[in-house]
Amino acid sequence: MAGWTAGAVTSLNATVIDLTGGYPASGSANGAYLFAIDPQSTGTGVIDPFLREQNDGSEQGINTSIANPPYDDKAGQWTHDLLVSQLGTVTYNGHSYYQFYLDANQEADGPISLIAFQIFVTSGSPYTSSSDLTALVSSGTPAFDLNGAGAVRVDISSQNGSGSGDMYILVPTSDIGDSGNLYLYAGFGQDASGGGYASNDGFEEWYAYEGPSPAVPDGGGTALLLGAALVALALLRRKLGGLIKPKPVRLQNPPPEESDTAPFLKRF
Numbered sequence: 275m276a277g278w279t280a281g282a283v284t285s286l287n288a289t290v291i292d293l294t295g296g297y298p299a300s301g302s303a304n305g306a307y308l309f310a311i312d313p314q315s316t317g318t319g320v321i322d323p324f325l326r327e328q329n330d331g332s333e334q335g336i337n338t339s340i341a342n343p344p345y346d347d348k349a350g351q352w353t354h355d356l357l358v359s360q361l362g363t364v365t366y367n368g369h370s371y372y373q374f375y376l377d378a379n380q381e382a383d384g385p386i387s388l389i390a391f392q393i394f395v396t397s398g399s400p401y402t403s404s405s406d407l408t409a410l411v412s413s414g415t416p417a418f419d420l421n422g423a424g425a426v427r428v429d430i431s432s433q434n435g436s437g438s439g440d441m442y443i444l445v446p447t448s449d450i451g452d453s454g455n456l457y458l459y460a461g462f463g464q465d466a467s468g469g470g471y472a473s474n475d476g477f478e479e480w481y482a483y484e485g486p487s488p489a490v491p492d493g494g495g496t497a498l499l500l501g502a503a504l505v506a507l508a509l510l511r512r513k514l515g516g517l518i519k520p521k522p523v524r525l526q527n528p529p530p531e532e533s534d535t536a537p538f539l540k541r542f
């Protein structure tokens with residue numbers, strides 16, 4: 275897939291997409307679209323995370339149900355296997371995407387930099403060995419790689435800390451397919467030239483839109499598009515004894531037109 279980036283700026287070693295200003299900052303790399311979102315409740319119990327990772331300085335993680343997961347994964351019910359078939363799709367500019375959200379947690383609500391984002395898809399049973407899973411990351415071929423057309427660094431605001439969503443990324447469904455085990459690998463920290471923001475506080479967690487495919491209008495200045503607001507109540511969760519999945523709903527503010535992204539991408 276061609277690596278086109280809307281209005282991004284290339285530093286010495288990486289193309290930088292700056293989302294630290296919050297909504298409506300956005301950008302694109304290697305066919306994926308990234309959007310900053312307004313702070314909104316995304317605490318555990320409101321969302322259903324499938325990956326938690328945490329480490330100071332730099333961190334990397336991959337979702338798995340292995341009891342002793344690799345990298346900087348936080349073991350437990352919020353880091354687990356995920357099937358592609360569990361995901362719903364959204365439509366943007368006439369194309370189909372899977373939607374992944376990030377809730378970051380930094381000291382003083384400071385920024386953090388995403389320097390690696392890959393999705394691997396495997397068939398058969400999920401991995402049960404950490405060494406096999408790390409081998410997949412080190413030597414396997416990802417179905418999608420944000421850095422696939424050149425190094426990319428995404429600077430993200432952690433806004434109100436843990437429990438407040440910060441950004442989402444739309445990944446083409448054509449890259450991922452519609453079946454198999456999905457493994458999302460994400461790395462945070464400074465890039466190869468020392469630019470960006472290190473991880474320094476609580477865990478980062480990833481979650482996805484799961485469910486039926488909604489009819490979502492294409493991007494535009496007046497379109498109310500894509501679900502980043504989450505409809506859930508902790509009290510109802512207790513009554514039902516389960517989690518309420520994030521659902522795509524109409525945003526109060528739509529993502530900007532593609533041509534509007536350049537002013538929000540900082541020069542280095």
